[in-house]
Amino acid sequence: MALLNSTQTSHVAERAKYFFEVLEAEEREKIGANRMWRVHLDLLNGFDELVSCKQSLRLSLEDENLTLLTEEQLNAIVQPIDLLSQYNDHEAKQAMHLGELRRAIGTLRYLQNQNTSNGKESASETCVVCLRHFHGEMAVLRCGHRFHQKPCFDQILSRSSGTSVQCPMKCRLLTAKNEVMIATNKARDDGSNVTRKIKGSYGTKISRIISDILTIRDKGEKGVIFSQWNDMLDILESALIENDVAIARPHGGRGFSESLRSFQSPNCTVLLLNLKQGAEGLTLVHATHVFMVEPIINNGLDQQAINRIHRIGQTKKTFVWRYLIQDTIEMKLDKMRLKNQGGNDVLEDSMNSMRNSLFALGGIDGGISSQEELLEILD
Structure with a gap:
């Protein structure tokens, strides 16, 4: 102790303090680089999404036998005599979709303004017809305005002629x-009740998924089930086969494309995909339902899975089914996904907080990046 307190070794404490400061700065730099990498990865995934949605058109060749081509290849071929008419048709479609985009942006701004009230009672919290607070069911129009379903919207509907509804707020957008x-x-219920009789006993979540799939099968629709666990896909495969549901499940290799082609047949209802295999580079617009078996923390990966169905070329509505067990960690994981979906804190300055270590889960969605996030979920 006398040696350490002497003037000859006073620089040791200063060097030790400087060493730990440099160590902490290095850890913060790693966290900042990791966050920037995630943002860059999301950007590249967006570009990949745009590239995979494009399709080059070409003129038919002289003496080309078009009967040997598939339906998708025929859609990319233009006859010389139809060149001008198709050009004008695409110009008109572009103008129409740009108009719809502008109207959708206006509706989005209105809904965002409704959501960002400063904790005070506003007019958006009351029905503009009866001026009472909302309770029970509400009817929402395309412009974003909402009304009590009974009796307010019934009165609006009775005064509307034709197949469209005019908003009482004089909005130009018809619904x-x-x-x-x-x-x-x-x-209405906790989500565990099933409306169909299920063969076998597979637990609450699996039974509800099978019930919903039987419902869409009777409607003649198709769906894609995403999970990041092969064991869960094995259970779902057994349950679907037992309930006489035609499925397709790619396992990689040469059989992957063959399984995708079998899913396109009218008899096949469900495609089972692992997120690692099926979240990138696939176009499945002939399906209209997406079943997310468990929550995914990485919002980018979650959106990629949905965009396999909801993308350019899809002409029908896309329905996303999420299955969460109440009062479990799944609820907190989904809340974290919704938080990341906002994207406001993705580029947060890493110098404001110190992360001591990194945690990786067994899934493929990036896991948890800090001890604080893990404790927040487990709290």
């Missing part, structure tokens, strides 16, 4: 009667 959405903040 077809079959496009009116019904929203409610009251849960």
Whole structure:
């Protein structure tokens, strides 16, 4: 102790302090680089999405036998006599979709303004017809305005002629009667009740998934099931086969494309995919339902899986089914995904917080990046 307190060794404490400061700065630099890498990866995935959605058109060749081509290849071939008409048709479609995009952006801004109220009671929290607070079910139009379903919207509907509904707020955007959405903040059940009789006993979540798949099968629709665990896909495969549901499940290799072609047949209802195999580079627009078996923390990977179905070329509505067990860690994981979906804190300055270590889960969605996030989930 006398040696350490002497003037000859006073520089040891200063060097030790400087050493730990450099060590902490290095850790912060690693965290910042990791976050920047994630943002860059999401950007590249977006570019890949755009590239995979494009399709080059070409003129038919002289003496080309078009009967040997598939339907997708025929869609990319233009006859010389149809060149001008198709050019004008694409110009008109582009103008129409740009107009729809502008209207959708306006609706989005209105909904965002409704969501960012400063904790005070606003007019958006009351029905503009009866001026009462919302309760029960609400009818929502395409413009974003909402009304009590009974009796307010019934009165609006009775005064509307034709197949469209005119908003009482004099919005220029008309809403077809079959496009009116019904929203409610009251849960009808806990989601565990099944409406179909299921063969076998597979637990609450699996039984509900099988019940929903049987419902879409009877409607003649198709769906894709995503999970990051092969064991879960094995259980779902056994349950679907037992309930007489035609499935396709690629396992990689040469059989991957063969399984995808079998899914396109009218008799096949469900495609089972591992997120690692099926979240990139696939186009499955003939399906309209996406089943997410468990929550995914990485919002980018979650969106990639949905965009296999909901992408350019899809002409029908896409339905996303998420299955979460109440009062479990799945609820907190999904809340973290929704938090990351906002994208406001992706580029947060890493110098403001110190992460001591990195944690990786067994999944493929990037795991948890800090001890604080892990403790927040487990709290």
